[in-house]
Amino acid sequence: xxxxxxxxxxxxxxxxxxxxxxxxxxxxxxxxxxxxFFRMRGSQFEGRLQDPYTExxxxxxxxxxxxxxxxGGGFAGLLAAARLIEQGIDDIRIFERGxxxxxTWYWNRYPGAACDxxxxxxxxxxxxxxxxxSARYIFAPEILEHCRAIxxxxxxxxxxxxxxxINEARxxxxxxxxxxxxxxxxxxxxRFVILASGHYREPKLPGIPGIExxxxxxxxxxxxxYDYTGGSPYEPMExxxxxxxxxxxxGATAVQCIPHLAKTAKHLFVFQRTPSSIDVRDNRPxxxxxxxxxxxxxxxERMRNFVLAVRGxxxxxxxxxxxxxxxxxxxxxxxxxxxxxxxxELMQLIDFRMxxxxxxxxxxxxxxxxxxxxxxxxxxxxxxxxxYHDEYLDVFNQPNVTLVDTDGKxxxxxxxxxxxxxxxxxxxxxxxxxxxxxxxxYEKGTPIPVIGRGDRTLEDKWEHGASTLHGIHVHxxxxxxxxxxxxxxxxxxxxxxxxxxxxxxxxxxRKAMDRGADTVExxxxxxxxxxxxxxxxxxRNLAMWRDxxxxxxxxxxxxxxRVILNGTFGGSALEFEEIxxxxxxxxxxxxxxxxxxx
Numbered sequence: 001x002x003x004x005x006x007x008x009x010x011x012x013x014x015x016x017x018x019x020x021x022x023x024x025x026x027x028x029x030x031x032x033x034x035x036x037f038f039r040m041r042g043s044q045f046e047g048r049l050q051d052p053y054t055e056x057x058x059x060x061x062x063x064x065x066x067x068x069x070x071x072g073g074g075f076a077g078l079l080a081a082a083r084l085i086e087q088g089i090d091d092i093r094i095f096e097r098g099x100x101x102x103x104t105w106y107w108n109r110y111p112g113a114a115c116d117x118x119x120x121x122x123x124x125x126x127x128x129x130x131x132x133x134s135a136r137y138i139f140a141p142e143i144l145e146h147c148r149a150i151x152x153x154x155x156x157x158x159x160x161x162x163x164x165x166i167n168e169a170r171x172x173x174x175x176x177x178x179x180x181x182x183x184x185x186x187x188x189x190x191r192f193v194i195l196a197s198g199h200y201r202e203p204k205l206p207g208i209p210g211i212e213x214x215x216x217x218x219x220x221x222x223x224x225x226y227d228y229t230g231g232s233p234y235e236p237m238e239x240x241x242x243x244x245x246x247x248x249x250x251g252a253t254a255v256q257c258i259p260h261l262a263k264t265a266k267h268l269f270v271f272q273r274t275p276s277s278i279d280v281r282d283n284r285p286x287x288x289x290x291x292x293x294x295x296x297x298x299x300x301e302r303m304r305n306f307v308l309a310v311r312g313x314x315x316x317x318x319x320x321x322x323x324x325x326x327x328x329x330x331x332x333x334x335x336x337x338x339x340x341x342x343x344x345e346l347m348q349l350i351d352f353r354m355x356x357x358x359x360x361x362x363x364x365x366x367x368x369x370x371x372x373x374x375x376x377x378x379x380x381x382x383x384x385x386x387x388y389h390d391e392y393l394d395v396f397n398q399p400n401v402t403l404v405d406t407d408g409k410x411x412x413x414x415x416x417x418x419x420x421x422x423x424x425x426x427x428x429x430x431x432x433x434x435x436x437x438x439x440x441x442y443e444k445g446t447p448i449p450v451i452g453r454g455d456r457t458l459e460d461k462w463e464h465g466a467s468t469l470h471g472i473h474v475h476x477x478x479x480x481x482x483x484x485x486x487x488x489x490x491x492x493x494x495x496x497x498x499x500x501x502x503x504x505x506x507x508x509x510r511k512a513m514d515r516g517a518d519t520v521e522x523x524x525x526x527x528x529x530x531x532x533x534x535x536x537x538x539x540r541n542l543a544m545w546r547d548x549x550x551x552x553x554x555x556x557x558x559x560x561x562r563v564i565l566n567g568t569f570g571g572s573a574l575e576f577e578e579i580x581x582x583x584x585x586x587x588x589x590x591x592x593x594x595x596x597x598x
Contacts, residue, residue, distance in 0.1 A: 006329055006332055006333050006350065006353055007353075008349045008352070008353060010352060010353075010356055012348070012349060012352055015352050015356075018378050019378050019379055019380070019547070019549075020547075021378075022274075022378040022379065022408070022549055023379065023547070023548065023549045023550070023557070025407075025408045026273075026274065026408045026549055026550045026557060027550060027557045029408050029409045029410075030408075030409070030410065030550070030556070033550075033555060033556040033557060033558035034555055034556045034558065035207070036206060036207050036410075036556065037204040037205065037206055037207060037435065037438075037556075038204065038205055038207050039202050039203075039204055039205075039438065040202070040203050040204070040205055040220065041202055043205075044212060045205060048219065048220065048223055049203070049223065050223075051098060051099050051163065052223055052225070053098075053099060053100075053106070053109065054098070054099025054100055054162075054163070055099070056099070056163055057163065059184065061184055061185030061186050061187070062161065062184075062186040062187075062188060063186070063187050063188075064093070064188055064189070065177075065188075065189045065190075066091050066092065066093045066188060066189070066190050066191070067089060067091040067092070067190070067191050067192065067509075067513070068084060068089060068091065068092045068093070068190060068191065068192045068193075068194065068509065069092075069093050069094075069095065069169075069178065069180055069188055069190035069192070069193045069194070070092060070093070070094045070095070070193075070194045070196055071095050071166055071169070071180075071193065071194070071195050071196060071197055071448065072094075072095070072096065072103065072195070072196035072197040072198060072483070073094055073095075073096030073098065073100075073101040073102070073103060073106075073151075073156075073160060073162070074101070074102060074103015074104055074105070074106075074147075074196070074197075074198045075103060075124055075147070075198070075494070075495050075498055076103075076196035076197070076198055076483040076498045076501075076502070077094060077096070077101075077103070077194075077196035077197075077483075078101060078124065078125075078147060078150045078151065078154075078156070079124050079125070079196075079495070079498050079499055079502035080194050080196050080483065080502045080505060080506070081094060081154060081156055081159070082125060082128070082150065082154050082502070083502045083503050083505070083506035084505075084506045084509065085154050086506070087506045087507070087509070087510040088510070089506070089509060089510060089513065090159075092159045093159060093160075093161065093188055093190070094156060094159050094160040094161070095160075095161050095164050095165075095166055095180070095182065096160060096161070096162050096163075096164065097163065097164060097165040098162065098163070099162055099163050100144075100147075100148065100162060101147045101148060101150070101151045101156065101160070102143075102144045102147040102148070103147075103198050104198060105140055105143045105144045105147060106144060106147070107222045107223070108140055108221070108222055108253070109140055109141075109144075109224055109233055110140075110221045110222075110224040110233075110253065110256070110257045111224070111231065111232075111233055111237065111256075111257050111260035111261070112139075112233075112256035112257045112258075112259060112260045113139060113140035113233065113253075113256055113257070114137050114138060114139045114140060114143075114256060115137055115138060115143060116137065116252065116281075116387065116388050117137075117306075117323065117492060117493050118136055118137065118306075118319055118321060119133035119135065119136060119137055119138045119143075120133060120136070120299075120302060121299075121302050121303045121306050121319070121493055121495075121496065122493060122495055123138075123143065123146050123495070124150070124495045124498070124499055125150055125153075126299045127296065127297075127298070127299045128153065129146065129149050129150055129153050131146050131149060132286060132288065132291050132292075133146075133286055134285065134286055135283055135284065135285050135286055136282075136283050136284050136285075136286065137281060137283045137388075139233060139234075140233060141233055141234070161182070161184070161186065163184075164182045164183065164184050164186065165182060165183045166180060166181070166182055166183075166448045167181045167182060167183055167448070167449070168180075168181055168448060168449040168450070168451065169193055169195075169448060169449070169450050169451070169480070170449075170450075170451040171451060171452050171453060171477065171478070171480070172189075173453060175189070176191075176478070176479070176518045176519050177189045177190060177191060178190045178191075178192075178193045178479065178480065180193070191479060192479045192480075192481065192509055192512075192520075193479065193480045193481065194481050194482075194483060194505060195446060195448075195450075195480070195481070195482050195483060196483040196498075197446075197447050197448075197483070198483075202437060202438045202447070203220045203222045203223075203435075203436075203437055204435055204436060204437060204438055205220065205433055205435055206248060206410070206411070206433070206435050208248075208410070208411050208412075208413060208414050209412075209413040209414070210413045210414040210415055211414050213414065213415060213416055214414050214415070214416060214417075214431060215416045215417065216416070216417050216428060216429055216430060216431065217429065217430045217431070218430065218431040218432070218433065219432065219433070220432075220433045220435070221253050221254075221257060221432060221433065221434045222437070228430065229430075231264070236260075236263060236264050237260065237261070237263075237264045237265075238264060240261070240264045240265045240266070240430070241264055241265075241266060242266050243265055243266055243429040243430055244265070244266055244267045244268075244269070244427060244428050244429050244430075245261055245265040245266075245267070245268050245269070245428060245429065245430045245431075245432065246268075246269040246270075246271060246419050246426060246428040246430070246431045246432070247261065247268065247269070247270055247271065247431075247432040247433075247434055248271045248411060248419070248431065248432070248433055248434065248435060249271075249433065249434030249435045249436065250270065250271075250272045250273070250274070250275060250276055250434075251276055251384070251385065251387075251434065251436055252276065252385050252387050253434045253436065254270075254276075254434035255276055255278065255387045255389050255392045256389065256392075257432075257434065258270060258392060258395055259389075259391040259392055259394075259395050261432070262395045262398055262400065262401050265400065266400065267400050267401075267402070268400060268401045268402070269402050269404050269419070269426050269428065270396075270401065270402070270403050270404060271404045271406065271410075271411050271419060271421055272374070272375075272403060272404065272405045272406060273406050273408060273409065273410040274377070274379075274384070274408060274549055274550075274551075275374065275375045275376060275377045275405075276377060276384060276385075276386075276387045277355065277358045277377040277381065277384070277386050277387060278358065278361075278362075278375075278387050278388070278389055278392055278393055279322040279325075279358055279361070279386065279387070279388050280322060280361075280388065280390065281321075281322070281388040281389050281390045282321070282390070283390065301318075302318050302319070303493065303496040303499075304496075304574060305317070305318045305319070306318070306319050306323070306324065306491075306493055306496070307491055307493070307496065307572050307573050307574050308327075308572075308574070309324040309327045309328070310323055310324055310326065310327045310491070310492060311327055311330070311572055312326070312327035312328070312329070312330025312331045312334065313327070313572075314327075314331075315331055321388070322386065322388045323386075323492050325354065326350065326351070326354060326381065329350045329353065329354070330347065330350060333346055333350065334346060348380075351380050351381050354381050355377065355378075355379075355380070355381055358377065359376045359377070361393075362375050362376055362393060365393045365394060365397075366393060366396055366397065367397050368396075368397075371396050371403050374403060374405035374407075375393065375396065375403070378549070379548055379549040380544075380547070380548060382553075383547075383548035383549050383551060383553065383554075384548075384549065384551045384553070385551075385553075404421050404422065404426065406421050406422060407422075409421075414431070419431065436552060438552070446458050446459070450477065450480065452474070452476045452477035452478075452480065453476040453477070453478075454476070456476060458474065458477065461474070461476070462566075464561070464562070464565075465561055465562045465564070465565025465566055466486040466487055466565050466566050467527055467528070467531050467565070468482065468486060468487045468522075468527060468530065468531075469522040469526050469527050469530045469590060469591070470487065470488060470504075470530060470576075470579070470580060470583070471486050471487035471488030471501075471569070472488070472501065472504070472505065473520075473521070473522035473527070473591065474522065474527070475521065475522050475523065475524045475527045476521075477521075478519040478520060478521035479519055479520050479521070481505050481508075483498060483501055483502070483505075486565075486566050486567070487530065487531075487534050487565070487566075487567075487568070487569055488501060488568065488569060488576060489568050489569060489571060489572060489573040489575070489576035490568050490573075491572065491573045493573075496573055497573045497576070500573055500576060500577045500580065504577075504580045504584070507584060508520065508584075508588070508591075511588075511593075512593050515593055515595060516595050517593035517594060517595050518594055518595065519592075519593070519594045520591060520592070520593050521591070521592050521594075522590055522591055522592075523590050523591075523592060525590065526589065526590025526591070527590075529590070530569075531565070533569070534564070534565070534569045534570065535561075535564055535565065537569060537570030537571065538564045538567060538568065538569065538570040539564065541563065541564060541567060541570065542559060542561065542563060542564050545559040545563050546559050
């Protein structure tokens, strides 16, 4: 490896001081942490969660027995179903609260919505379905259509109960079956349950004083109101040409939709608390000749290469985008003779270098110096989700766009027709909330009530943090399997980690059925052993998250041990996959499969 090939011509001590200052400012201004947000569900805004995309169809309640129930119809649920069917297990019932498959990509139809990971590795089951993405980073309608294509290929529509939310999943110990009850009156008895409800579940709103008094038009980005704005994901929103629009939030969603709002709104006020890091996207159409020349197995190879490239573990980078830039800098600068502490210090220097380049890019685009300074992020690269966009920054040079930087405080209050920030009033006709979702692994318990042995709830068991084996099996909750949102591995390309878990779960269920096992349950000791490994390997992550500026990644700056217990196990998705493969080869130690009595 080369030595010191990257210029570190900056004052790292000064940068650390600046980062700490910006973090502490946010913490001091908003000490309430996660309490500054609230879920729409269960609030006066719950009615806005209704599905605006698919007509609700009345149907009779179902009462039936199935081998496997899958809760969730996004990528995780689609992958779980596909891998089960490939294992010859087709007695499946899928529950999805949306009107179609797609999960996040069903709900998020805001203008500009697109994947920010290369579509050739982000879309699952590409080779199996035969899809060719139209571009390197495709937009939401195309992603949704790929989800539908998966469902059609594996005949999942006939197995799905759409527009159906689960009220509870309860273990009936006498029959060793899970009783699943829904809001449609269904009662499904399942031998196995897979909770595949994804990472980003419930839309959240900011607890801004007066938010409930706003009488002009407003909506959350996950329920974009095209009836009001006009247009579509691909067409201009012409109804906004005489409207003053305000948008609260400047995270990944806002970065994608703000350029589209700016094209048609009479005026757009962007209310910013903390800027996102914006690097080059460099999107381009797919070359059909190149795509059709790819050899069988290319998809798995490319997904695996991404994991290695991001971590600086391979000189071959098939992706070559903003995500793998960090790994490339590691490859250029880490030497084999370096001690662990030296490597950690070097990685921080590389992080500084990455963010210095991102800040410098802002100065080359933004013409107003004050606006440029306000858009500069002062934190480590992964403290907030990195963003990649080629039009976002240019928007702030437009005369009809005003950046309202609140210097970390956020919006002060909302009235019937205005937003107040920095002591000023901003009259708006429409208010868009780009305030994101709750990140499921940091929630207490699960999105639905899950009741296991002795009527104990999973929420109660996980009061102080998750405890699992591999993020999949939970003691006292036999035959109930998680899709790996906790204590597994995420990576920056979520679908690959979901693919690893789906393949593993399908193999476990196949083995259990072949044995005639009635229950599959991890022992308490095996569960605790994994928790101990997880805690030990992830301990340094706690210090990292505490150093970060507040975000949904670190409980809005109030990181405690839950960030460790509810987060990843501290290794890559490839290492996690190897652990699962070896565990299966070793005979599933710690997992008890109880056979049916004769």
